[in-house]
Amino acid sequence: MSHVHVLQHPLVSHHLCQLRDKRTRPSEFRSAVSRLAMLIGVRATDDLPTQPITIPTPVADAPCHELATDIGIVPVLRAGLGMVDPLLDLIPDASVWHLGLYRNEQTAEPVGYYDKLPKKGAPNVALILDPMLATGGSIDMVVRRLMRWGVEDIRVLSIIASQAGLDRVAKDFPHIKLFVAAVDPSLNEQAFIVPGLGDAGDRIFDTPQND
Numbered sequence: 317m318s319h320v321h322v323l324q325h326p327l328v329s330h331h332l333c334q335l336r337d338k339r340t341r342p343s344e345f346r347s348a349v350s351r352l353a354m355l356i357g358v359r360a361t362d363d364l365p366t367q368p369i370t371i372p373t374p375v376a377d378a379p380c381h382e383l384a385t386d387i388g389i390v391p392v393l394r395a396g397l398g399m400v401d402p403l404l405d406l407i408p409d410a411s412v413w414h415l416g417l418y419r420n421e422q423t424a425e426p427v428g429y430y431d432k433l434p435k436k437g438a439p440n441v442a443l444i445l446d447p448m449l450a451t452g453g454s455i456d457m458v459v460r461r462l463m464r465w466g467v468e469d470i471r472v473l474s475i476i477a478s479q480a481g482l483d484r485v486a487k488d489f490p491h492i493k494l495f496v497a498a499v500d501p502s503l504n505e506q507a508f509i510v511p512g513l514g515d516a517g518d519r520i521f522d523t524p525q526n527d
């Protein structure tokens with residue numbers, strides 16, 4: 317479990333309160349997702365390689381360090397879209413590759429419906445964005461797809477994970493890194509995270525559940 321990072325930060329705790337609250341309106345929910353994604357994004361990128369460069373300031377040359385790796389942001393549709401803008405704010409030169417998955421309501425198994433990753437040109441680092449990691453089935457499918465594409469450094473950024481889902485992904489893929497804001501104890505009969513926050517995609521996009 318050495319690659320699982322559970323954020324400990326007062327701002328994370330604070331924004332999670334608003335995110336979990338069923339009274340939070342969609343606009344506020346989106347803002348909370350965005351703030352949490354930014355906090356997770358900073359943590360998930362704190363060991364990216366840099367290279368030294370010299371920059372002329374108006375006063376003198378300054379030794380600086382710029383990013384020295386190619387980064388792909390991979391939001392899992394739909395809910396992962398809510399985390400894209402804060403990550404692009406942090407890493408404006410990243411590419412964004414979309415993968416579309418939904419969970420079959422009866423089986424909770426992921427079903428892929430959108431994948432336009434090119435055959436070549438995998439980034440060195442992929443940041444998978446999905447606010448919810450429940451059974452872990454969706455992240456499992458995405459990680460396998462990115463491994464087939466040729467990504468070596470795969471990092472999962474989720475806001476809430478279930479303990480079982482997190483354990484499953486960490487065990488099946490010991491080489492990837494997982495960054496989460498909270499780990500919840502269980503899943504209910506519909507494989508929803510308990511206490512969780514409900515359906516993240518529906519709360520982000522203000523769509524009724526089961527629609």
Ligand SMILES: O=P(O)(O)OC[C@H]1O[C@H](OP(=O)(O)OP(=O)(O)O)[C@H](O)[C@@H]1O
Pocket residue numbers: 392393394395396417418419420424426446447448449450451452453454455481507515516517518
């Ligand atoms: O770990 P798992 O058990 O696979 O569940 C997590 C997945 O379920 C949700 O997506 P959903 O199917 O609701 O699609 P949506 O983002 O379009 O709402 C969530 O955003 C994850 O992708």
Ligand SMILES: O=c1cc[nH]c(=O)[nH]1
Pocket residue numbers: 395448450507508509510512513514515516517
């Ligand atoms: O609790 C859950 C589980 C899957 N997807 C969600 O959005 N929430």
Ligand SMILES: [Mg+2]
Pocket residue numbers: 395515516517518
């Ligand atoms: Mg959903």
